[in-house]
Amino acid sequence: MAAVRGTAPEPEPALFRAKLANVRPMVNMLKTISFRPRARCVINPDGLVFTVEESQCLVAQAYLRAELFTTFSYDVQLAEYYRNQEQAGFEAEDSQDGEPSDVTQVVLPLDNLIECLTLFYGPSGTSSSGAQSGAHSTATLHTSGNPGDLRGATTAVIAFNGPGTDFELLLEERGTISLCRLSTFVPEPSVDLKFSHYPTTQQLIIKSEWLRDAFNELDPTSESVSIYIASSEPHFRISTIGESGSTDMTYSNTERILDSFFCNEDQENQYKLSLILKCKQALAMSDKTKIRINQRGFLSFQFMIPTAADVSFVNFVFAPLVSADESIADATARV
Amino acid sequence: MEAEVPAASLKTFYRALQCLGSIGEDIWIEARTDHLELIGKNASQSAYARIVFPAEFFDAYDSGESDNAVFRCRVQAKQLVGIFRSRTQAVEQCVLSIEQAAEPVHINSSATQGECRLVVRLAYKQRVCRTHRLFYEACETFHSTYDRRDCKGRWRVAAAHAASWVAHFARGSEEMTLQMTSSVVRVRSWTAGNVAQPDATRALHTELSVDPADFDMYHVPHPVELALALREFRAVLRYAERMAAPLSAFFDRPGWPLLLEVAAPPNPDARDHRQAPPTAEFVLATVADETTPAPSSNNATPASRAPTQILAVPDSIEPGSAPSPDASPYAHSRSSFAQWSPDNRSDSLLATPASARRANTATADSIAGSLPNSLGGPASQPVPESRVPTARAYRLLDMPRPYAPPGLTDTQLSDEHAAADELRNAPPGMVQTTLPFPTTAAQRPQGDMPVANADYSSDEELDATPPPPSKRMRALF
Numbered sequence: 075m076a077a078v079r080g081t082a083p084e085p086e087p088a089l090f091r092a093k094l095a096n097v098r099p100m101v102n103m104l105k106t107i108s109f110r111p112r113a114r115c116v117i118n119p120d121g122l123v124f125t126v127e128e129s130q131c132l133v134a135q136a137y138l139r140a141e142l143f144t145t146f147s148y149d150v151q152l153a154e155y156y157r158n159q160e161q162a163g164f165e166a167e168d169s170q171d172g173e174p175s176d177v178t179q180v181v182l183p184l185d186n187l188i189e190c191l192t193l194f195y196g197p198s199g200t201s202s203s204g205a206q207s208g209a210h211s212t213a214t215l216h217t218s219g220n221p222g223d224l225r226g227a228t229t230a231v232i233a234f235n236g237p238g239t240d241f242e243l244l245l246e247e248r249g250t251i252s253l254c255r256l257s258t259f260v261p262e263p264s265v266d267l268k269f270s271h272y273p274t275t276q277q278l279i280i281k282s283e284w285l286r287d288a289f290n291e292l293d294p295t296s297e298s299v300s301i302y303i304a305s306s307e308p309h310f311r312i313s314t315i316g317e318s319g320s321t322d323m324t325y326s327n328t329e330r331i332l333d334s335f336f337c338n339e340d341q342e343n344q345y346k347l348s349l350i351l352k353c354k355q356a357l358a359m360s361d362k363t364k365i366r367i368n369q370r371g372f373l374s375f376q377f378m379i380p381t382a383a384d385v386s387f388v389n390f391v392f393a394p395l396v397s398a399d400e401s402i403a404d405a406t407a408r409v
Numbered sequence: 410m411e412a413e414v415p416a417a418s419l420k421t422f423y424r425a426l427q428c429l430g431s432i433g434e435d436i437w438i439e440a441r442t443d444h445l446e447l448i449g450k451n452a453s454q455s456a457y458a459r460i461v462f463p464a465e466f467f468d469a470y471d472s473g474e475s476d477n478a479v480f481r482c483r484v485q486a487k488q489l490v491g492i493f494r495s496r497t498q499a500v501e502q503c504v505l506s507i508e509q510a511a512e513p514v515h516i517n518s519s520a521t522q523g524e525c526r527l528v529v530r531l532a533y534k535q536r537v538c539r540t541h542r543l544f545y546e547a548c549e550t551f552h553s554t555y556d557r558r559d560c561k562g563r564w565r566v567a568a569a570h571a572a573s574w575v576a577h578f579a580r581g582s583e584e585m586t587l588q589m590t591s592s593v594v595r596v597r598s599w600t601a602g603n604v605a606q607p608d609a610t611r612a613l614h615t616e617l618s619v620d621p622a623d624f625d626m627y628h629v630p631h632p633v634e635l636a637l638a639l640r641e642f643r644a645v646l647r648y649a650e651r652m653a654a655p656l657s658a659f660f661d662r663p664g665w666p667l668l669l670e671v672a673a674p675p676n677p678d679a680r681d682h683r684q685a686p687p688t689a690e691f692v693l694a695t696v697a698d699e700t701t702p703a704p705s706s707n708n709a710t711p712a713s714r715a716p717t718q719i720l721a722v723p724d725s726i727e728p729g730s731a732p733s734p735d736a737s738p739y740a741h742s743r744s745s746f747a748q749w750s751p752d753n754r755s756d757s758l759l760a761t762p763a764s765a766r767r768a769n770t771a772t773a774d775s776i777a778g779s780l781p782n783s784l785g786g787p788a789s790q791p792v793p794e795s796r797v798p799t800a801r802a803y804r805l806l807d808m809p810r811p812y813a814p815p816g817l818t819d820t821q822l823s824d825e826h827a828a829a830d831e832l833r834n835a836p837p838g839m840v841q842t843t844l845p846f847p848t849t850a851a852q853r854p855q856g857d858m859p860v861a862n863a864d865y866s867s868d869e870e871l872d873a874t875p876p877p878p879s880k881r882m883r884a885l886f
Binding site for chain 2: 284287290291308318319320321322323324325326328330331
């Protein structure tokens with residue numbers, strides 16, 4: 075751990091460096107996918123993508139575009155240089171096939187990352203600026219809350235210097251500076267559910283508010299949730315079958331609820347309820363959700379989350395449940 | 410059966426379901442041609458609730474059966490309540506219906522055929538629709554046989570006022586007593602605590618007095634004291650408060666159940682549920698007294714200890730036990746001392762009648778035909794309930810000293826007035842006790858170690874010579 079210095083360290087040439095005026099949007103985005111301990115972070119010239127995957131059936135990605143950061147510098151040549159070095163040193167593994175060599179991939183401990191970013195948050199988890207939590211936080215120098223939007227904003231400088239080095243976070247709030255270093259891990263072969271490899275047969279955009287209600291109604295004792303989209307009434311139906319009976323929510327293709335609707339083929343697919351419920355946090359923060367189902371039955375939720383006067387996206391892809399009497403071969407033959 | 414609840418009355422319907430859900434685990438539904446009944450009872454069968462929705466309450470109501478047949482079923486309360494709990498403001502239409510298999514389901518048949526579901530369909534604005542299909546079980550329902558016309562005492566009070574009685578009861582309170590006389594009503598909370606723990610005596614109890622003038626109608630011909638479980642009473646009060654309807658009570662004597670009714674008068678001018686509001690009746694069992702006969706006279710038992718059967722099912726024969734004379738040597742001198750038993754100390758704030766505790770444990774499950782197990786309960790010895798509740802003195806009772814052997818700390822004397830005087834004149838912290846036998850102070854030789862006896866009333870005791878130093882030193886090692 076580097077010592078905490080009184081002044082910020084001098085900028086050094088680094089592979090990747092970004093400055094963030096307020097960590098809150100980033101923290102919010104990361105929290106939506108924080109159900110796994112580790113996340114893969116892909117750095118490319120356009121921004122950062124954090125990916126988590128669960129039991130090879132769920133892949134969640136949070137996109138943080140470069141515009142979200144105050145400064146964003148990514149040295150593409152240095153990345154290529156490091157990549158070539160890496161591949162020269164070891165046997166080139168095919169696991170990175172198709173990946174462009176100008177992106178940097180690193181696996182970070184996600185919950186540690188969030189914990190560091192929220193270092194200056196009060197014990198209640200909110201920013202430590204509020205008058206009620208200002209007294210508790212030992213990191214703040216002032217006890218009175220600052221008015222306005224900039225109250226207690228933690229600024230951060232994120233830096234990463236290539237595979238094998240630590241991921242550095244330099245956080246500052248009201249004069250207190252903290253430098254955090256997170257160990258990084260070599261990325262494993264990624265699980266890609268290959269959603270876009272098959273044509274999308276159904277797509278709709280729905281206001282997240284209705285979806286939130288639907289998720290609250292889903293019977294938690296049920297194993298699976300079934301999503302049925304059809305071109306005739308009812309257009310969109312979510313149903314569960316649980317211990318006490320069945321519940322379903324149906325939506326019609328009206329303008330107020332479904333912003334857009336496209337259905338090539340009537341399909342009903344089942345998904346594991348416990349996995350679907352993992353996107354509750356993202357749903358809670360989002361305004362709109364785009365639901366897409368491809369020909370293989372894979373489901374994609376794309377949540378549009380307002381961040382700092384702009385929007386960011388979090389993407390969840392789910393693999394469908396294959397029913398017991400239908401073998402996997404049949405399911406793939408459905409393609 | 411098909412019933413359409415008007416959107417404006419959804420909250421009322423939800424409150425009724427919530428009340429039944431807080432009383433018991435299941436809700437019984439009985440659909441008759443002119444009204445819909447929701448019935449609930451609690452696990453120990455000591456509370457019964459029935460809420461009747463007249464046909465005019467609904468936008469559309471069809472019981473679906475002929476006049477002779479009545480549709481009866483039972484559903485899980487939690488599921489039904491949960492359906493209506495979430496936001497109901499945007500609901501445009503709510504329809505409850507029964508989906509049955511092709512063949513009619515006979516209650517007497519052993520197996521139900523096909524998919525039978527209670528379907529609750531909520532239609533929201535913009536053609537969003539939520540449908541719940543709940544399993545139900547066709548079964549018999551039950552009704553209370555108690556009639557309020559048999560009750561001699563009655564009163565009616567505004568719900569908010571009644572709710573304020575129990576609002577401040579401590580959270581651990583499990584029982585309450587209502588002592589009603591012609592001049593005052595006293596409401597008191599009790600904890601049926603574990604007496605073995607000395608900490609239990611530190612529980613907070615609350616007692617408050619209500620003026621009968623606050624009641625809309627108050628008619629209590631003779632003083633009566635009823636002890637009942639607080640939980641169900643609270644559920645009733647909550648319902649009455651939410652419905653903003655007056656609460657009427659009908660009662661007779663301890664042991665007879667307390668009948669409560671919550672019914673707002675119909676308001677024909679209103680356009681919502683107030684036009685035909687639901688009527689709710691509740692029957693709460695009260696703790697019986699030894700001296701009062703059981704209300705169901707076909708039982709030949711002289712004493713009914715457990716809360717009386719309130720349901721119209723055949724009563725079990727409870728082996729009665731006449732109050733047996735207490736075996737304590739002091740019985741003849743002080744009758745109240747006879748109640749010194751681990752679970753029934755009269756000088757303890759926990760001294761609810763032991764039958765109250767038995768009330769909580771007695772299942773009285775006569776439907777299964779099993780004998781009540783109340784006799785094997787905490788009352789290991791038959792405790793005479795000679796203490797008529799009306800004679801129970803409401804005063805701050807002395808806390809029993811932990812190391813005093815039983816029999817010496819009882820403060821109820823044959824000469825109650827003398828004791829009362831002593832109590833009043835005693836300085837705080839000093840407990841006054843007069844023993845029936847000569848005090849040991851005069852008899853004890855000097856220089857004795859002060860034994861842990863209860864009689865500290867005389868100052869000589871305090872000036873008694875301390876134990877010799879040698880004895881004291883020995884105690885340190």
